[in-house]
Amino acid sequence: MSRVKAIGIDVGSTTAKIVAVDENGEMIWRYIEPTDPRIEDQVDRFLEKLKEELSISDEELKKIPIVATGYGRKLVHQAKKKLTEITCHAKGVYKSLGHGGTLVDIGGQDSKVIVISNDGKVVDFTMNDKCAAGTGRFLENTAMRMKVPLDKMGELALSAPEEVKISSVCTVFAESEIISMIAHGVAVEPILKGLHRGLISRIVAMIRSVGLTPPLMLSGGVVKNPAVRKMLEEATGQKVILPEYPQFMGAYGAALIALESTKSEN
Amino acid sequence: MKLIDTIKYRLTVDVAGRAFLRYERFLNARRLKNARFKSENLAPPLRISAWTKELISLHYFRGRYVEGHQPVAYVTSGGPVEILKALGYYVIYPENHAALAGARHAQMELIQSAEEFGFSQDICSYVRTDLGTALTGKTPVGKLPKPDLLLACTNICQTVLHWYRVLQKIFNVPLVVIDTPFVYTEAPPHAVEYVKKQLENELIPVAERVAGRTLKEKKFKEVVKYSKDATELWLEILNMGRHIPTPISIFDQFIHMAPIVEMRGDKVTVDFYYAMLKEVKERVKKGIGSVKNEKKRVLWDNLPVWYKLSRLAAELADRGVSMPISTYTYAWGELAPLIDIERGMESMARVYLYPILNRGTGHKLEVMRQMVKDFKLDGVILHSDRSCKPYSIGQVPQRNKLMEEFGIPALLLEADHNDERAFSEEQVASRIASFLEMMEVA
Numbered sequence: 287m288s289r290v291k292a293i294g295i296d297v298g299s300t301t302a303k304i305v306a307v308d309e310n311g312e313m314i315w316r317y318i319e320p321t322d323p324r325i326e327d328q329v330d331r332f333l334e335k336l337k338e339e340l341s342i343s344d345e346e347l348k349k350i351p352i353v354a355t356g357y358g359r360k361l362v363h364q365a366k367k368k369l370t371e372i373t374c375h376a377k378g379v380y381k382s383l384g385h386g387g388t389l390v391d392i393g394g395q396d397s398k399v400i401v402i403s404n405d406g407k408v409v410d411f412t413m414n415d416k417c418a419a420g421t422g423r424f425l426e427n428t429a430m431r432m433k434v435p436l437d438k439m440g441e442l443a444l445s446a447p448e449e450v451k452i453s454s455v456c457t458v459f460a461e462s463e464i465i466s467m468i469a470h471g472v473a474v475e476p477i478l479k480g481l482h483r484g485l486i487s488r489i490v491a492m493i494r495s496v497g498l499t500p501p502l503m504l505s506g507g508v509v510k511n512p513a514v515r516k517m518l519e520e521a522t523g524q525k526v527i528l529p530e531y532p533q534f535m536g537a538y539g540a541a542l543i544a545l546e547s548t549k550s551e552n
Numbered sequence: 553m554k555l556i557d558t559i560k561y562r563l564t565v566d567v568a569g570r571a572f573l574r575y576e577r578f579l580n581a582r583r584l585k586n587a588r589f590k591s592e593n594l595a596p597p598l599r600i601s602a603w604t605k606e607l608i609s610l611h612y613f614r615g616r617y618v619e620g621h622q623p624v625a626y627v628t629s630g631g632p633v634e635i636l637k638a639l640g641y642y643v644i645y646p647e648n649h650a651a652l653a654g655a656r657h658a659q660m661e662l663i664q665s666a667e668e669f670g671f672s673q674d675i676c677s678y679v680r681t682d683l684g685t686a687l688t689g690k691t692p693v694g695k696l697p698k699p700d701l702l703l704a705c706t707n708i709c710q711t712v713l714h715w716y717r718v719l720q721k722i723f724n725v726p727l728v729v730i731d732t733p734f735v736y737t738e739a740p741p742h743a744v745e746y747v748k749k750q751l752e753n754e755l756i757p758v759a760e761r762v763a764g765r766t767l768k769e770k771k772f773k774e775v776v777k778y779s780k781d782a783t784e785l786w787l788e789i790l791n792m793g794r795h796i797p798t799p800i801s802i803f804d805q806f807i808h809m810a811p812i813v814e815m816r817g818d819k820v821t822v823d824f825y826y827a828m829l830k831e832v833k834e835r836v837k838k839g840i841g842s843v844k845n846e847k848k849r850v851l852w853d854n855l856p857v858w859y860k861l862s863r864l865a866a867e868l869a870d871r872g873v874s875m876p877i878s879t880y881t882y883a884w885g886e887l888a889p890l891i892d893i894e895r896g897m898e899s900m901a902r903v904y905l906y907p908i909l910n911r912g913t914g915h916k917l918e919v920m921r922q923m924v925k926d927f928k929l930d931g932v933i934l935h936s937d938r939s940c941k942p943y944s945i946g947q948v949p950q951r952n953k954l955m956e957e958f959g960i961p962a963l964l965l966e967a968d969h970n971d972e973r974a975f976s977e978e979q980v981a982s983r984i985a986s987f988l989e990m991m992e993v994a
């Protein structure tokens with residue numbers, strides 16, 4: 287008998303993740319890849335990989351409940367239930383950290399702030415406006431434009447002794463602003479610092495709109511960027527807490543919900 | 553010649569047009585009588601819908617032929633129309649016309665035409681829709697008559713002032729502006745007096761001159777009475793939403809509010825709402841809800857998203873979520889008690905000072921609080937309307953207060969009532985889905 291009791295899949299705009307949990311809801315397996323436009327095929331591949339690595343038979347897999355989340359969730363036909371990132375992130379983070387608070391998740395094209403109660407329920411949430419300002423895509427685009435590797439961005443930004451103000455929050459306009467700065471001989475680091483500041487100020491505005499219930503928690507791919515974490519702490523005066531696998535919180539939450547559904551069915 | 557023309561006009565509109573539309577209503581009504589729950593979860597349309605359609609069709613049908621037969625006025629939705637009605641005006645509400653264009657998905661072409669003329673995307677989308685029609689003559693209703701008079705009342709926003717000035721340039725006809733000071737708590741006597749004077753000394757003389765008639769006290773009182781009766785009936789209909797399950801939803805209200813805005817002061821409007829009230833009461837008696845298996849009841853704040861109405865209605869209904877009331881539809885009923893037929897002009901002045909948009913964010917919060925209690929609501933959706941700044945300002949604290957005081961979830965939804973480009977399908981869908989999950993109905 288396989289130890290895997292439920293599976294969660296999170297198809298985000300940048301990366302797709304899968305998580306498997308045991309009967310106690312412990313994360314026993316996880317995997318992440320850039321999102322493939324053919325989502326269904328990708329999910330099939332994920333499941334193959336899971337079967338192989340955890341030696342699960344087809345028969346067994348059929349019996350394991352799957353819940354999908356993320357913006358591509360509707361295309362995951364393998365899932366029996368599809369839920370939004372808000373519900374799943376809250377679930378995953380609550381189980382990982384064991385307490386409520388205010389969760390900031392900065393994703394590829396969606397940033398969200400979720401207020402989680404002491405018993406793990408979503409009490410409020412907000413998401414970024416219609417545009418990509420305040421999302422990971424904002425940093426990604428500009429990193430590309432400035433030919434800085436994405437994983438070095440944060441460090442470089444923090445190394446700048448000063449920063450320049452980027453006035454546009456629009457990803458496209460910010461790009462042109464940067465190009466003209468570079469043309470005027472401004473160094474890369476202060477620009478990067480200014481960019482991060484811009485992103486953080488959008489996030490802080492979102493936090494304020496729902497009200498900050500401490501502690502402050504952070505998840506999503508952007509947590510790997512040290513500047514985001516540091517500047518968020520500076521701007522809010524709160525220490526930022528990270529779950530162990532910050533990129534997998536959506537998929538983990540989805541798996542936990544799938545697990546609950548088996549328990550309630552029994 | 554004049555007489556023949558008049559006879560022709562009456563025959564076309566009041567005999568042939570009316571008869572044809574009445575016949576159509578009869579057919580529609582028969583069809584509606586047998587209508588069942590549509591999407592399994594959404595109640596069938598009210599039978600009265602056939603009549604609403606007839607009223608609106610006849611209204612715009614008349615508009616095609618009215619020029620030269622009746623004076624024509626364009627009026628803002630909060631304008632003191634009773635005076636014009638009593639003078640025999642045919643009245644067009646550009647806001648209603650723009651909403652109708654939105655509901656029929658004909659608005660974007662008009663909006664783009666206005667933008668080609670140089671109007672900014674930041675201007676209210678009703679204005680852009682309407683100016684698109686004024687500048688190109690295009691409209692989903694066939695043809696709109698040219699106005700002889702423009703009447704703008706600032707009790708909804710300051711945008712109307714600039715909008716109607718542009719209309720004045722286009723049509724080169726007199727414009728009357730009624731300036732209504734903001735009311736924070738109570739309108740002081742001098743504010744009432746100020747508005748009353750404008751009605752008496754500005755609007756009436758100009759409207760009389762343009763119409764070539766004088767205002768008759770008796771006729772005016774009659775119009776005010778019809779206006780009051782219709783408004784009271786509308787309020788009573790909306791209050792039926794307090795029943796569980798609610799017999800009507802805001803989606804019904806958005807559709808059936810056209811007469812209370814556009815035909816306030818007509819006798820037929822009173823008859824219409826009387827019939828509607830009867831039908832709604834019948835639903836209450838039979839326990840028919842606007843959605844099947846109503847599980848949660850949610851408040852809507854602000855204008856509707858006209859071009860997405862049916863989608864949203866079905867989506868919520870499938871989750872057992874009803875929307876019994878909105879601050880927007882209520883705005884046309886809540887003033888009913890202020891209308892006092894005996895105090896004619898003074899009561900007009902008062903009524904037109906008190907619309908929700910002329911009263912500040914604290915008042916709107918209070919209205920919503922009351923609604924949450926009276927209509928037993930489980931959640932709130934606040935449409936942050938990119939176009940309508942006066943309606944959307946203050947929604948963040950209003951939302952937070954409602955959540956705090958009632959412990960219910962509230963969602964701020966960014967969109968625009970008429971400009972589809974400000975509506976992002978995927979993002980709205982995910983916010984609504986998250987909101988429903990939060991209410992545990994997903």
Ligand code: SF4
Nearest residue numbers: 676678708709711940
């Ligand atoms: S801004 Fe608001 S109140 Fe003014 S015309 Fe537009 S929708 Fe109406």
